[in-house]
Amino acid sequence: MGGNVLELNETNFEEEVLRAREPVLVDFWATWCMPCRMMAPVVEDIARSFSGRIKVGKVNTDEAPSLALQYGVHAIPTLIFFQDGREVERVVGYVPRRVLEEKLKRILGEA
Numbered sequence: 001m002g003g004n005v006l007e008l009n010e011t012n013f014e015e016e017v018l019r020a021r022e023p024v025l026v027d028f029w030a031t032w033c034m035p036c037r038m039m040a041p042v043v044e045d046i047a048r049s050f051s052g053r054i055k056v057g058k059v060n061t062d063e064a065p066s067l068a069l070q071y072g073v074h075a076i077p078t079l080i081f082f083q084d085g086r087e088v089e090r091v092v093g094y095v096p097r098r099v100l101e102e103k104l105k106r107i108l109g110e111a
Contacts, residue, residue, distance in 0.1 A: 007057070008059045009063065013059070018085040020085075023088075024083075025057070025081055027039065027078075028067075028076055028079070030061050036076055043056060044056075075093065078092050081104070
């Protein structure tokens with residue numbers, strides 16, 4: 001994982017995501033998922049581009065299945081945008097970088 005992307009799990013999810021002061025983009029993924037692997041460089045690029053304004057993390061659904069269940073993740077990749085501890089947007093499947101950028105700019109009030 002890139003230096004700007006947090007590895008999230010049941011232990012740190014509440015602190016890193018639900019209590020975060022900034023918006024958080026969480027990528028639910030798995031190593032065997034080809035669309036997830038295609039999405040990974042996009043997510044890492046977003047983390048670099050929005051560094052200091054948002055937090056970006058990844059949840060491996062094979063290692064943290066309870067988080068996937070808790071957030072109703074039925075297909076991967078699923079990217080969930082959190083703000084003030086609650087879900088504000090969701091994207092399922094591979095999407096172009098600009099889709100994530102547009103959503104983040106709206107969340108940040110930059111759109």
